[in-house]
Structure formats: C-alpha cells, structure tokens
Amino acid sequence: MALQPLWDFARMQEPLFRSPFFPALFSFAAYTAFCLPFVALDFFGTRVPAFRKYKLQPQSSPTLRMMALCVAQSLYHHVVCIFPVTTAHWYWRRVSLPRAAPELPSLLLSVIVALLLFDFLYFLWHLLHHRVPWLYKTFHKVHHKHTSTFALTTQYSSTWELLWLGLFTAIIPMMLKFHPLTEMTFFVANIWLSVEDHSGYDLPWSTHRLVPFGLYGGAPHHDLHHQKFKFNYAPYFTHWDWLFGTL
Ligand SMILES: [Zn+2]
C-alpha cells in the first residue's frame, strides 16, 4: 500500500474536500500552477535565447495584453460556469472517503484508461465541431483565436466547450467507479496534459518524448492543429487521427 500514507494525510483534510468551493478552487489553482512555468518561459524567452530554441513557433510571443485577456476569461469561466456546475455535482454526489488507498499499479492503469477515454470523447466532439460549420462558428472558433499557442490559451474557449470538457472529465471516473485519489490524479493529469498541449514548447522532457512510437502527440501535435485547423483533432494520443486519416 504505497499510497496509504498519502491517502491518510489527504483524509485528514476532510473538511476541505467536503467544501462546495473545493472543486472550483482546486481546478483553478492546478491550472494556474501548471501555466506559471510556461508563462515564465514566455517572459524570459524574449530575453534569453537558450529558452527560445524550444519554442514551436519562435517568431511569435504572447503579449501581456493577450495573457491578461486569457486570465480574465479563465477567472470569469471559473466563477460563472465551473463553480455552479461543480457545486451541483458536489451536492448531487456527496464526497465519500474510504479508509483504504488504491494500489499504485491500479491507480496508474485507471488514469491511463481514463485519459484514453477522454481523448476519444474529445476527438469525436472536436471532429464534429470542425466538420459542421455552424458548430465551429458558434462554439469552437473562439478557441482558435490564437494560431500560435501559449499555456494560457488552454482554457480560452466558449462556455459550451468548457461544459463538455467538464462533463467528459467528470463522467469517466463516475462510470469507472474510481477511488477519490485515482479521480483526483486523473483530474490533475488531465489539467497538466492540456496545459502542456497548449504550452507552445517542445521541451526535452515533454510527455510526447517519453511515450514511445509516436503514440502521444502532445504540444507539437496540438500546436499544428491551431496552425492548420484540419488535422490533429485528438488532444493527446495519435491513434484516432491516424485511423481517421487526419494525422
Ligand atoms: Zn479545433
């Protein structure tokens, strides 16, 4: 039970988990924390050429105004959309904290399965929102405002898109009956991977370099989607785009 001490510690924070504010605050805190290193890279990258060489589109840099607009939109979405939805979810499905922690191999396998399912659901949603012009114009176009991605563009999208992403993220752990620790690990991994996808950087330790055989697309794959529009619809893995001829 490698995860038991960590889970015991987490259970001591029970009042925090039971707060209706926790899911929205947790989501915003994780998102901001994962964006910050890339924001720092964008800031120092214009001054230190060594950081610049990892940038996917070195000719473009986000301005402070572009970043501020993304932060404002993300804050707005967390207040008017994520908070009400997560509070309803919290009320409907009360937190239960079992005594035993999940086994580490089972947690890792569950998170990989959840990421594969999320990747599939978002691939279908994304393909549909590019193939139907009305859906694209009304709901998805706003996410394509930036043809060169930077971390804060991750959540720059319509409320409709954010709601679907939230639904996919919430429904997978419920369907698979995840332990709360496994569920939270999936949420954190999903936020990290979506931020990395939009980071605009191809770093030596990027996830797509750690997964063999080009099975994982990551930042170069998704940055190309923002440039070319008609390819790379899956957010993380490459198999669906390969099968549908959109890689
Ligand atoms: Zn798109």
Ligand SMILES: [Zn+2]
């Ligand atoms: Zn995107």
